[in-house]
Amino acid sequence: MEKILVIDDDSALAQTLKLYFQSKGIDVIVSGTAEEALSAWQNTQPDLVLLDVQLPDLNGPQLLAKAKEMKLEGEVVMITAFQDTEATLHALSLGAIDYLYKPLDLDDLDLLVKKIDLRKKEKEKIDKLTYAISETYKPKQIIGRSKGILNVVKAIVQVSKSPATVLIEGETGTGKELVAQTIHYQATPNEPFMGINCASILANLLESELFGYEKGAFTGATQRRIGKLEYAGHGTLFLDEISELPLELQAKFLRVLQEREFQRIGGVKNIPFRARVIAATNKNLEKLAERGEFREDLYFRLKVFVIKIPPLRERREDIVPLVEYFINQLNLELHKKVKRIPRTYLDALVEYDWPGNVRELQNVLRRAMILTESEVLDFDLRGLSRKNSEKTATSSFDIEDGTPKKLVDVEKEHITNVLRYTKGNYGEACRILGISRPTLRKKIRDYNIPVKS
Structure with a gap:
């Protein structure tokens, strides 16, 4: 915790809180009115806001609503008297995370600050391990940035003229x-x-x-x-x-x-x-x-x-934009507020071969969204790994007509999949394939397998 904004017209209480937190090395800003508070909130960007339910010019919930409109950040804790329960509940519905009754108990306040600090660290960890979903969404769009999809879009433009x-x-x-x-x-x-x-x-x-x-x-x-x-x-x-x-x-x-x-x-x-x-x-x-x-x-x-x-497996760079598109679509459809996806999940989606293509991806995300209750997408990866195993078992046959593939095609495909799995790590790929590094390099050259540097 680095910075706290105290919004209270009780100057004695505000000064007590200021001295208490300053003794702990925390910077404290004090405001006695809603107008002063909004200006201080915008300029100082506090980690925590202690907000009194009753102020001279606005009540606490009204001030909090204005802060939300201005997109001001920081955790908000209401300071309330027992007779202000209704206003406190309104503030909680607007995004306040907790409340404290007057007269304030400093031990309770300490516990609350520690809880907020822990929550902030957990959020930073989630932000580091997850991917933020862009909120741009337009219905019935062709999504993708791969060469294959750009060629499709180019063809659409050309044929639309005739x-x-x-x-x-x-x-x-x-x-x-x-x-x-x-x-x-x-x-x-x-x-x-x-x-x-x-x-x-x-x-x-x-x-x-x-x-x-x-x-x-x-x-x-x-x-x-x-x-x-x-x-x-x-x-x-x-x-x-x-x-x-x-x-x-x-x-x-x-x-x-x-x-x-x-x-x-x-x-x-x-x-x-x-x-x-x-x-x-x-x-x-x-x-x-x-x-x-x-x-x-x-x-x-x-x-x-x-x-x-x-097919989607040939344009994996389109999977992340498609995931963003479908999550935004499903947020509207299912009344959800999913904003992030764990990077481990995103990596699994990119690595999966998607035999059902875009429709399968949409259905997998729909099921995950239905089961997710928080802002971070959650789903079971075992279904994807099982399907990939089933596909591997029949990968020596052509998908289109069921005829057996040539041995060289099967070997090329297997080496390509292993290199993708190991993210281009030759040592790990050689261990999985059971061949030496010179042999691997020769096969990469012979089969003209693209390898990321």
Whole structure:
């Protein structure tokens, strides 16, 4: 404790406190009115403020509220008489940490100062071991500073200037729909954005969802229904998981792209199709086309402008900004006030491979936020380590098609993971791998493995 501000119009009590704390080597400032106190508080930045509940110009809670508005710092302890209980409780609700009754007991005051000193040291320790969360938050933003994400943003800017068809490729959970929405709102913000997931609707219902139908087109069609193609207008039609579109429907949709018109089911009138098409997939459409599982001519129609979103494990520098973004989002959604995350947790999040990508990260943080009651995020790291172990057990197989990897690829991947785990420490890496330092250096050169200096 270095500096205390005493705010009390009882000059005898204020002088007693000043002499008492000065005898302990603590600098003491005394103010008798709220106006003087706010000025002294702002200029001296005390560690502790002893604030009387009743002052000549304002009461204690009113002064504390003004101090909070001015963002003045320092722990506040109320000095109160027994009849001021209501005002004291109000002050505690505004952020005062404790209260003392008059006449003051100096032993109680000593204990309180020691408790505040201990609390300050604990806070400094937490600040040192945790990462402060930036409070900047804007909804539906593409978050990241990696080269991969910057390339995605650059591609969005380029394609937004034209009505070209876009194919977005990326693993599950990478944010393909967000990219599609960003293109739409950059290009045609006042037009409809119509999205449909081709995997979530039965094949016989998918056609009517897309094309709509006329009254009497089939049993149960009691009235005309407008489809997504028509509702999209001059805006955007987003087809998620396009690889799941049935082959017979692919042929019909191909004609829409070629002729820029369609008919409702059971209709005879050609309806112009004016929207931009954005398709998204987590599969390799080229390989599916080679195997006859996806129409090659439709694939060529869709790949006019391709945007590839890299998985989260390939852009680890984006994890910290994403953590900040989601914590701020979840603070609003769950009415929490999480402001810091332990660095050990943050390191674990950066090291984890995120097979579910950004969506998995969001869900992990959501669960942690629900369980956290303080300003410091808290969650169980064992789930991440267990999932990483499971991934390691199957890492010799290609994630996309389940085929075995080449031995050299497995070895390169394992050495890269060990070097990442040891933060580039060659000695520790050699111990884990069971090889000599010259052998490790040779393999790093042979496999062209990037190593942080």
